[in-house]
Amino acid sequence: MSGGEKPSLSLHRLADELVADLMQLSDAELLAEVKAEGLDPEKEAARVRATISAALTERGKARLKAARSALDAARAPAPGARRHFQIQDRRAVLARFANDDSKLRDRLTMAARNGEGITDEEVEAILNDLRDLGAIDDEGNPT
Amino acid sequence: MSRPTLDASEARRALEALTTADLLKLERAGRIYALGLNCDAGDLLGEAIAQTLEGVRNCPSEMPLASFLIGVMRSRAWALRQKATPLLQLVSLDAEDAEGRPLVEPSSSERGAEEWFLAREDFEARIRALEQLFADDEEAMLMMWADLDETPKEEIMAMNDLDATGYATVRRRMRRKINAAFPHGWGR
Numbered sequence: 001m002s003g004g005e006k007p008s009l010s011l012h013r014l015a016d017e018l019v020a021d022l023m024q025l026s027d028a029e030l031l032a033e034v035k036a037e038g039l040d041p042e043k044e045a046a047r048v049r050a051t052i053s054a055a056l057t058e059r060g061k062a063r064l065k066a067a068r069s070a071l072d073a074a075r076a077p078a079p080g081a082r083r084h085f086q087i088q089d090r091r092a093v094l095a096r097f098a099n100d101d102s103k104l105r106d107r108l109t110m111a112a113r114n115g116e117g118i119t120d121e122e123v124e125a126i127l128n129d130l131r132d133l134g135a136i137d138d139e140g141n142p143t
Numbered sequence: 144m145s146r147p148t149l150d151a152s153e154a155r156r157a158l159e160a161l162t163t164a165d166l167l168k169l170e171r172a173g174r175i176y177a178l179g180l181n182c183d184a185g186d187l188l189g190e191a192i193a194q195t196l197e198g199v200r201n202c203p204s205e206m207p208l209a210s211f212l213i214g215v216m217r218s219r220a221w222a223l224r225q226k227a228t229p230l231l232q233l234v235s236l237d238a239e240d241a242e243g244r245p246l247v248e249p250s251s252s253e254r255g256a257e258e259w260f261l262a263r264e265d266f267e268a269r270i271r272a273l274e275q276l277f278a279d280d281e282e283a284m285l286m287m288w289a290d291l292d293e294t295p296k297e298e299i300m301a302m303n304d305l306d307a308t309g310y311a312t313v314r315r316r317m318r319r320k321i322n323a324a325f326p327h328g329w330g331r
Binding site: 011012014018023024025030031037047049051055056058059 | 155269322
């Protein structure tokens with residue numbers, strides 16, 4: 001074998017030849033071979049069954065975990081989705097916050113001068129933005 | 144038209160229906176394919192089952208599940224062997240180690256170089272173990288070396304003056320010797 005080859009690849013050919021021989025055995029020959037080694041075929045097979053059971057259990061757990069994750073993801077709001085604010089006096093929260101934010105204060109003043117006021121949707125949107133920015137918590141308290 | 148394959152519940156039923164001989168073949172084939180890998184037969188078999196149930200690999204309906212799973216284990220073992228990073232080596236012409244072998248240095252400073260050398264040391268240790276195992280069996284030893292050089296079967300038969308039966312006899316002897324010498328697999 002030349003120096004730069006992947007060491008274990010050349011073992012694959014040997015493994016293939018040995019497995020080919022194994023596959024040529026009849027069931028009776030294999031059982032006889034196992035007995036000749038001093039082993040109990042049923043006990044040996046039971047070990048493999050346990051491996052298979054473990055694989056099935058593992059898969060079941062993985063599926064359960066995936067299902068739980070999918071459920072959690074479905075329950076969580078999509079990124080960017082607007083959550084409805086659970087506070088009673090949204091406008092009071094906004095006014096309190098505006099005291100410390102000149103741009104927001106100017107915007108609210110301008111809206112009032114124009115006689116337009118500010119809609120509930122706008123209040124909700126501004127509060128959501130503030131919450132997304134981490135400026136207030138879910139209750140509207142400054143963070 | 145694609146051939147029909149087992150769905151997850153059919154595969155599960157087929158797993159439950161495996162005979163004692165099927166299970167023994169699966170385990171022994173897994174042990175052989177785990178040769179030189181950092182895993183054992185149980186790891187290869189568990190992964191083959193998971194891939195089958197998840198539909199990553201689809202077992203044709205007319206194919207015995209045990210044969211299919213052995214094929215999946217083979218494929219997985221091949222992929223694991225391929226993962227060994229191929230690195231060029233620098234062979235020192237004038238420096239030798241304590242046993243007179245030329246010193247070999249990695250041409251890369253990557254972390255993979257050290258892993259590659261560990262894998263190579265592991266491989267060489269396994270080959271030495273096999274050489275010891277076949278020390279009193281010239282035909283088996285020659286056949287193992289021919290395998291490592293990937294010599295075609297026909298050429299091996301011609302070199303060793305073997306017919307098909309003789310070739311199969313040596314192969315069986317090799318497998319039985321390895322199986323007896325490494326009853327818990329060669330992987331670890």
